Amino acid sequence: MSMAYAEVIGDPIAQSKSPAIHGYWIDRLGLDAQYRACHVTAAGLEAYIASRRDDPDWRGCNITMPHKQAVIPFLDRLEIGAELIGAVNTVTRRHNGALIGTSTDGAGFLEPLKAHLAQKHLFRMARVLGTGGAARAIVAALAEQGFTIVLAGRNPAKAQAILDEIDPEGQHHAVDIAHFATFTDFAFDDRQGCFDLLVNASPLGMAGQAELAFDMSHVPPGCVVYDIVTHPLDTPLLKSARAAGFETLDGLNMLIGQAAAAFKKFFGVAPPREDGDAALRKILAQ
Structure with missing residues (x-):
């Protein structure tokens, strides 16, 4: 059975806390979805985007170093904020298949x-x-x-x-x-x-x-x-x-904040943050 998923890509990627953040919210909400990390090199970036474009279960990806600018040529368009910044940290796919780059970092x-x-x-x-x-x-x-x-x-x-x-x-x-x-x-x-x-x-x-x-x-x-x-x-x-x-x-402030905006884009629902992220911070600090 297929399952909706999103992921974070970068090089390196092992240190990324994004899977723990999104996974925590997915579990809290009981969503039938996954969020994972994918190691993508600069040489493999174009092929990665091409492979995900036609995957119906793929909801998009977060992008970390060093791909925030390099990914832009492989997308169909940028939202206004990302166009101004000239960098992308989130890619989502519209119903017509178009890949849209945005930035939730700011x-x-x-x-x-x-x-x-x-x-x-x-x-x-x-x-x-x-x-x-x-x-x-x-x-x-x-x-x-x-x-x-x-x-x-x-x-x-x-x-x-x-x-x-x-x-x-x-x-x-x-x-x-x-x-x-x-x-x-x-x-x-x-x-x-x-x-x-x-x-x-x-x-x-x-x-x-x-x-x-x-x-x-x-x-x-x-x-x-x-x-x-x-x-x-x-x-x-x-x-x-x-x-x-x-x-x-510390960096968790920005990381969690930008992840919350991306999560809603990926899964169509706002993440649970009623405790001010206290429980999530404890998990990430381990």
């Missing part, structure tokens, strides 16, 4: 910041580290919320191009990520009425990746430090920020 990223964003601020500034697909979604979401963005990458020209593509009218800045690696004695101005955010949107600090070289002297008073890495969950950046007295947000 909404998932902003979800734990709602209380802060509900307040009025004189100025909002975000320092965002990384220039990949997730960073593009985060930049778009923050620009929409009125942030001035400092985007840092190993290639400042690439960072500037992202800013120009996503928010060409914004007063944003691109810098080399190495700028943040060493101590600064910069005297931050009065931050009263301002909201500062530091985001690691890169894979640096993830298990198996290079460490993130970041000196906490670059973090202004009252800043919220947000690391989207989920393996390990408590990254060195978050530990340093917490030790220095900053509010921190």
